[in-house]
Amino acid sequence: MTKPVPQARRTENYLQDLDYSVLQQCMHCGMCLPTCPTYMETGKEKNSPRGRIALMRAIADGELSVSRAFGDEMYYCLGCLACVTACPADVDYARLFEMARAETERQDVLNRPSRNLIRRLTLRGIFTRPRLLRAVGRLLYVYQAAGLEGLVRRSGLLRLLPKRLRELEPLTPRVCRTFSDGLIGEVEKPVERRYRVGLLTGCVQDLTFSDVNRDTVDVLLANGCEVITPRCQACCGSLHGHNGEWELAKVLARRNLDAFDLDGLDAVITNAAGCGSHLKHYDRLLAGDERYAQRARTWSNKVRDISEWLVEIGIRRPQVAATPLAVTYHEACHLCHGQGITRQPRDLLKAIPGLELRELKESTWCCGSAGIYNITQPAMSEKLRDRKVDHLRATEATVVASANPGCNIQISAGLVASKGRAMAVHHPVSLLAEAYRRETG
Amino acid sequence: MKDLIAQLERIVGQDQVLKEPEDLIPYGFDGTAVLKEPAMCVVFPADVNEVAAVVGVAASHGTPIVTRGSGTGLSGGSVPVRNGVVVCLLRLNRILEIDARNLTISAQCGVITKDIADEAAKAGLFYPPDPGSMKISTIGGNVAENSGGLRGLKYGVTRNYVMGLEAVLPSGEVCWFGNKCVKDVAGYSMKDLFIGSEGTLGIITRVLLRLLPKPASRRTLLASFSSMEAAAATVSAIIEARVIPCTLEFLDRVTVRCVEDYAGIGLPLEAEAILLMETDGHPAVVAEEAKQMTVIARENGATDVKVAADEQEGERLATARRAAFSALARMKPTTILEDATVPRSELTKMVRKIQEVGERYNLTIGTFGHMGDGNLHPTILTDEKDADEMDRVEKAMHEMFEYAIELGGTITGEHGVGLAKKPFLPRQFTESSYALMKSLKRTLDPDGLLNPGKIFD
Ligand SMILES: Cc1cc2nc3c(=O)[nH]c(=O)nc-3n(C[C@H](O)[C@H](O)[C@H](O)COP(=O)(O)OP(=O)(O)OC[C@H]3O[C@@H](n4cnc5c(N)ncnc54)[C@H](O)[C@@H]3O)c2cc1C
Ligand code: SF4
Ligand code: SF4
Secondary structure (H helix, E strand, O other): OOOOOOOOOOOOOHHHHOHHHHOOOOOOOOOOHHOOOHHHOOOOHHHHHHHHHHHHHHOOOOOOOOHHHHHHHHHHOOOHHHHHHHHOOOHHHHHHHHHHHHHHHHHHOOOOHHHHHHHHHHHHHHHHHHHHHHHHHHHHHHHHHOOOOHHHHHHHHHHOOOHHHHHHHHOOOOOOOOOHHHHHEEEEEEOOOOOEEEEOOOOOHHHOOOHHHHHHHHHHHOOOOOEEEEOOOOOOOHHHHHHHOOOHHHHHHHHHHHHHHHHHHHEEOOOOHHHHHHHHHHHHOOOOOOOHHHHHHHHHEEEEHHHHHHHHHOOOOOOOOOOEEEEEOOOHHHHOOOOHHHHHHHHHHHHOOOOOEOOOOOOOOOOOOOOOOHOHHHHHHHHHHHHHHHHHHHHOOOOEOOOOOHHHHHHHHHHHHHHOOOEEEEEEEHHHHHHHHHOOO | OHHHEEEEHHOOOHHHHEOOOHHHHOOOOOOOOOOOOOOOOEEEEOHHHHHHHHHHHHHOOOEEEEEOOOOOOOOOOOOOOOEEEEOOOOOOOOOEEEEEOEEEEEEEEOOOHHHHHHHHOOEEOOOOOOOOOOOOHHHHHEEEEEEEOHHHHHHHOHHHHHHEEEOEEEOOOOEEEOOOOOOOOOOOOOHHHHHOOOOOOOOOEEEEEOEEEEEEEEEEEEEEOOOOHHHHHHHHHHHHHOOOOOOEEEEEEEEHHHHHHHHHOOOOOEEEEEEEEEEOHHHHHHHHHHHHHHHHHOOOOOOEEEEEEHHHHHHHHHHHHHOHHHHHOOOEEEEEEOOOOOHHHHHHHHHHHHHHHHHHHHHHHEEEEEHHEEEEEEEEEEOOOHHHHHHHHHHHHHHHHHHHHHHOEEOOOOOOOOOOOOHHHHHHHHHHHHHHHHHHHHHHHOOEOOOOOOOOO
16 A cells, blocks of 8 residues: 655656645545644634645646745644644645645745845755854854843844844754764764664754753663764754755755765664654655665665664663652654654653653644744744643643754743743653663762 | 625624635535535634624625535535635634533534534533544534434434524524424424535524433444455344444445554454444443344354453544544545445345445445444545546446435435535435425525535536
């Protein structure tokens, strides 16, 4: 029952070139509607998976042209893929949505100065250049650490920025002092080696959560994995793939394929859900690339989310006294919907002595971070953030565990804005690493 | 037309009238394959007064109205008519009252079916009709289609739970029919006229529904068979043995594979057919009936009968079953589903016919359905772009309908006539009964404003 993977050809229109059966696959039953966060907020079909697919199909059929309203709608979609989990008919929405955004960009219907600036700065600028990204990160760190933030905010200097960028400033994540390369050796060996794995450091993770990368290495070492971490890695390209920058995504994928010696590795590990769900699709992304297609297939077979990998090889339970800790788990969309990983992070958490896992209502509902959605669609993003925070608070847990840097930034910001009791936000792997650390005392 | 839209905007507010192509295209269809038609505009009234006002304005322009709930209908009932207004009722979404002394619930028409069931459950009560679409469909849509569900065998269909309803007539008048009384023979049973009327007689805006005490216990069984006939024979034998379980759902091999592919809950892939059986009520009765059904299934050739470990597992099985129709769409681009229903004594014959027709026309058919109700959904998996195959599909459907009627059955058990079954309807009526139905429509809707061209021309 596996269908051939459709490929976009190099001609006129990404949606028209797409194998029509992908569009036809949606039988408009509506089973996905109640899981779609945008539809559930507005109640309008256009904002639903079924409606969006109908629009894409209308374009493929030549009944509608790629208009600004169409483009806007494709960016109003979170890309959370809840509809993919819900769809019994196996509609490849991820594929459709990437093609629709790519077509929107190709036809340039959303051309607006502020939008162009954001995209140039982020997608085409810093996220394709790891060194530049780090330089920006370094500046941000100095800016935040030196307490310049308050000064600048008070000074009104921010008013010089376009409105959208200004609104974003409070969302800028806290930047770590040291990036992964400074915290992690290129090769780290466990006491007894069972496996050898590569580690992807991820760009946002690297910038703002490099300690999560360190924790990931520690946990891997504690479970008998030798860890190879190539220096100064490229962004995985997920932001680009999801935001219509198809060609850039391919360039970045090739760079990553070059950076790892795949044959010597049992797995390539990522700890960022958003990256993982894209990394696993390099095979599809590069299927038409003669030089890279084969490598990309091997790559896709080897990529594992950290929790997925640990459960696969068996998690060693930390030998420490139980310390009571109430934790709730928010499921990053690109882990639960994008990769179908729901059990493993919970298993990982439950391996920690004393940890009590409190189930979260609507745990798989998008928090509104969604790549750069919180930048491009602040209003909807905030609604979803508040909805998430309400449920988090209702658990009365002290810690929120979540496996995606974007979610963690969003949720932290939401918790601060809601002004309740303090709740810490951690990657599950950090909680496990912490437990191993207690072993050695 | 501009004039009409401006008037509509004055009633419901500008942001509640959609008129751009990007907004309208997603309202051009319902859950039915192939059928589509653009609307002129879509209006979202907030309450019954706005509904009445919208009807009044449309009537004054002679513009037809298509009522829409969630658009999950399977006969094209809410597919727009050209140059018509679509009135979408999702904003009328409040549950108004739950009356634990009279065991009733009152709700606006746009409430989602599952929310009704959940609200009832919170009060320890039970709303039995559970169509496969219950997470999405509206209660108004359920009443308008007289929808069935997985529990029809013991608990009946939507009609059996409607005690009263409010409807806006084509004239713009608002009428209420019914009350909380268990018995009521004052005048014609007018509410019954609107149940199953598919949006052609009035717009239902509010409903009063009967609830039941929640059954004390339930048990779910899964029986595997090496032939479809054996499953059908089991159902007939269970009914004959005077056992009335709440659920007897059937899935053939093709359907089982698709559902398993989606849900991954360990359905038996080697079986030619499975029956999902559920009994509920007093624990002692449940235990007894479960035993009886197991014995009967075995006697009729079941290769295996499993009991679900607990209610959660039973619920998982039922949920997987609800996905059957959509899951079948995994196989081919176009999924055309039928709704033939026959007296339960004739099930084996009907099942055999479906297989035979499928083979003769060289079509892939997945069959599932509410077998305990005699209601089968032979689903033809095809490609609307393949003209030759579509021609055979048409012929195969025709034969199946003819045969169902021959067996004393009906062309549609629960999905309604809408556009999809319109051509086959006269076959099922005598000339005078068909004429009576049409004259009733003319009396209530002389200008043909409400859902014109649905059910009949
Ligand atoms: C996956 C799936 C499973 C299904 N399973 C079942 C099942 O098990 N049993 C079953 O019977 N059906 C089933 N259906 C069919 C469908 O869900 C039902 O017919 C449902 O009642 C339609 O509700 P809706 O709100 O989507 O109505 P719509 O599709 O929007 O409308 C259906 C019809 O009712 C009319 N209508 C809607 N609301 C009103 C109103 N307030 N007043 C007057 N007329 C109105 C419309 O004009 C139209 O003719 C299924 C459909 C799908 C997609
Ligand atoms: S995307 Fe899937 S679930 Fe949603 S309407 Fe289409 S077929 Fe149904
Ligand atoms: S990806 Fe998320 S927001 Fe977009 S259509 Fe699917 S469920 Fe809705």
